[in-house]
Amino acid sequence: MTNQDVVFQDMAGIAAALPGALFACRGAAGAVSSLRRGGAYGLGGPRRRRVPRRAGRRWPDLHQLGRRGYPRVLPDALPRRRRARRVDGELLRHPSALGSFDDVAAAAKGKKVVMFMDYDGTLSPIVTDPDRAFMSAEMRAAVRDVAKLFPTALVTGRCLEKVYSFVGLSELYYAGSHGMDIKGPSSSKPFLPPNFQEGNSKTVLLQPAREFLPVIDKAYRGLVDKTKATPGARVENNKFCLSVHFRCVDEKRWSPLAEQVKAVLRDFPELKLSEGRKVLEIRPSIMWDKGRAVEFLLKSLGFDDRSDVLPVYIGDDRTDEDAFKMLRKRGQGIGILVSKFPKETDASYSLKDPTEVQYIYLAWHNESLTKLLIPSVMEFLHQLVHWKRRRSPSAMRRPRVQ
C-alpha cells in the first residue's frame, strides 16, 4: 500500500509526502526535487534571488480575481518568461484544463458536450472520515449549472444512496459502485439531449453485478471481522463493491492490514482487489469499470457512434483511469485528471483541486507574498458554463425538458 496522496497542507508537507508508486509517478524523484526547488508546477518554496523583480509590478490582488479585466486564474496570467520555466514535460503532456481552456472550447465547438465527473477528490475534498466528504454549496451550484446545460453524470466508487445523500441533485445521472449501479435522473425535469428519442431509456438502469450481492455481503462481514483489531481501519460497504480504508491506520500497520484483506479474499475468488487513495477497493471480477459505465451512458443517451459528441470526464483516482483510457481508445472526448502532482495518466488535461478556496504561495515579490489560485474543478465548471452561455444565449434559459 502506498502513501499516494496528501491532504494539501503546506509546502513542506507536500515535498515530504510526495506520492509513492501507485500511479507510478513519471520521474517521481524529479518531481520531488522540482517541487522542493520550486519548479514544475510552481509549487516550491521561496527562491528569492532567482525570482525576477519587476519594479512597480504586482500580481493582481486576490480580491480582484474574476473581476472585469482580471484573470480568474492567475497561473495563466504569469509573464511569458516565468510561464516558460514552469512548462516542463509533465505540464506539456497534461496541461491545465483551465490554462488550455481555449483548446477545450475549440474541441467542444459544434459538439454536444456530455459531462462525467467522479465524486471523492474531484467534487469534494479528500477528508479523513469518508462519511463526512461533503460537497460545498458552491460546488453543488456549479454542478447544477453544468447539468442545466449538458447531460451530466456522476461516476463514483460510492454506493448510489451515499453519493446522492452528498450531492442531492435529482437531475443528474449516477453511476455508483464504480459504475456497477447506474440510474437516470429522478427529477421530473432532467436535462435531455435535444436529439433524445423515445426508446432511449429515461431512467437508465443497469446493475451488471447483481448476482454478486450475496458474495459481497459475506466478504464485507469477513473483512469487518478480520480488520477490527487494526486501529483506524474501516470497511465501507458500497453495495456492489467494498472499500477498506487505511488513511487513519498507522503506516507500520499498512502491510499487515493488506495481508489480512488478501487472506479474506482468498475465500472469494470471484472478487478482485485494487488500490485507490489510501483505500483498498474490492470489486467483482467482471469486465466492468467506470469506462464501460461511461460507454453505457453515452449509448443510453443515444450518443453512441456519433462524431458530434464530446464526452468530458473529470476524475482523480485510479479507477477513473479506465474512463480516460476508454475515451482515448474511442479517440473521442477529453479526460481531465485532478491531481496536485504529475502522475502517469491517460487523461489529456489536468486540474489541481476540487475547489478554488485554497491558495498557494509562489514567490516573494516586492517584499510581499504572492498567492496563486489553484486551477480547480469548480473554476473549470464555471468557465464551461460561462463559455456555453456566451455561445448560446438561449442556454441562459432552462434547456428543453421532458
Ligand SMILES: O=P(O)(O)OC[C@H]1O[C@H](O[C@H]2O[C@H](CO)[C@@H](O)[C@H](O)[C@H]2O)[C@H](O)[C@@H](O)[C@@H]1O
Ligand atoms: O470514485 P470515487 O468517487 O472517487 O470514490 C472512490 C472512493 O472514495 C472514497 O474514499 C476516498 O475519499 C474519502 C473521503 O475523502 C477518504 O477518506 C478516502 O481515504 C479516499 O480513498 C470512498 O470512501 C470510497 O468508498 C470510494 O471507493
